[in-house]
Amino acid sequence: MMLQLFLLLAAALLAIGLYGALSQQSIVMIMMGIELMVNAVIVAGAASWWFLSPHRPDGQVLVVVAITVMAVEMAMGFAVTTAIFRARDVDMTDMAADLKK
Amino acid sequence: MQLVVFVVCAVGAVAAGAAVFWVDSMARATFALLASFLFVAVDVLLLDLAYLGVLIILMMIMEMVVMAVFMIMYMMNPAGLMPMSMVHNRRGSLAIAVGTFLVLAAGILLIHWPTRRGAPPAEPTRQLGEALMGSKMLVMMVLGLALFATMVATVVLAQHRGRYHRYGDELDRRAPDDPIRGGVGR
Numbered sequence: 001m002m003l004q005l006f007l008l009l010a011a012a013l014l015a016i017g018l019y020g021a022l023s024q025q026s027i028v029m030i031m032m033g034i035e036l037m038v039n040a041v042i043v044a045g046a047a048s049w050w051f052l053s054p055h056r057p058d059g060q061v062l063v064v065v066a067i068t069v070m071a072v073e074m075a076m077g078f079a080v081t082t083a084i085f086r087a088r089d090v091d092m093t094d095m096a097a098d099l100k101k
Numbered sequence: 102m103q104l105v106v107f108v109v110c111a112v113g114a115v116a117a118g119a120a121v122f123w124v125d126s127m128a129r130a131t132f133a134l135l136a137s138f139l140f141v142a143v144d145v146l147l148l149d150l151a152y153l154g155v156l157i158i159l160m161m162i163m164e165m166v167v168m169a170v171f172m173i174m175y176m177m178n179p180a181g182l183m184p185m186s187m188v189h190n191r192r193g194s195l196a197i198a199v200g201t202f203l204v205l206a207a208g209i210l211l212i213h214w215p216t217r218r219g220a221p222p223a224e225p226t227r228q229l230g231e232a233l234m235g236s237k238m239l240v241m242m243v244l245g246l247a248l249f250a251t252m253v254a255t256v257v258l259a260q261h262r263g264r265y266h267r268y269g270d271e272l273d274r275r276a277p278d279d280p281i282r283g284g285v286g287r
Contacts, residue, residue: 004209008209009111009141012115013118013137014202015201016118020121020122022193022197023190023194025187028127035134036121039137046145049148050149050150054221054222054225057232060232065244067156068248070160071164071251075251075255076255082258
């Protein structure tokens with residue numbers, strides 16, 4: 001039963017992060033939503049390792065990958081925020097909509 | 102006892118995660134996200150993953166402090182002195198998020214999960230280290246390359262004027278093209 005509890009926690013974190021990534025206008029707040037979703041992957045990976053196949057290291061390796069993805073996402077997100085703020089003085093996605101053209 | 106700690110931390114992680122998009126201050130949102138990460142790290146520690154749990158705690162403290170600095174630099178209302186709203190399509194986003202949670206929860210509760218195969222190793226950290234330096238070496242190499250590419254890309258994106266701005270696309274300009282005269286080589 002504990003596996004299901006851990007996965008429910010992961011599902012809740014993923015849903016909250018998805019809400020943030022979809023609803024927020026600020027680039028940094030969108031990054032926070034994505035980080036919550038990666039956090040859910042960490043919980044699910046660690047729980048899968050412990051409750052399903054602890055004799056194999058796959059779950060732990062997945063957690064390491066997720067932690068690295070989180071660092072890469074944050075660094076790239078801040079770099080993009082800096083670039084777009086410098087170029088147009090905006091930090092909101094809606095104000096950067098003309099990037100589509 | 103473990104169940105009590107898990108439930109307290111799980112509820113705390115979800116509540117802090119929800120608070121990120123609910124509070125009126127950028128600084129508070131950042132530290133709410135940090136609290137969510139720390140609660141999750143305690144739950145990871147409950148699974149005997151001492152190294153990864155401590156790694157999450159240390160990394161997230163630093164990451165959120167850096168994020169707080171960026172939030173205060175770029176965004177409005179860092180102190181929460183007035184209500185702020187920077188959302189679009191709140192209702193649609195909420196519906197998608199709730200629907201996603203319900204589908205995932207139904208799958209989690211209805212699927213017949215397999216029973217555990219094998220026993221946990223005596224030292225999970227050693228198992229991880231040997232995997233990353235052995236059978237999962239390719240994963241470690243790709244992560245290293247990705248981190249290196251990130252360093253290069255972030256510097257290129259974040260710098261205001263680089264050598265190509267100053268010395269031309271072919272780097273063949275004799276004197277740098279700077280907006281203010283003077284400095285090295287002038």
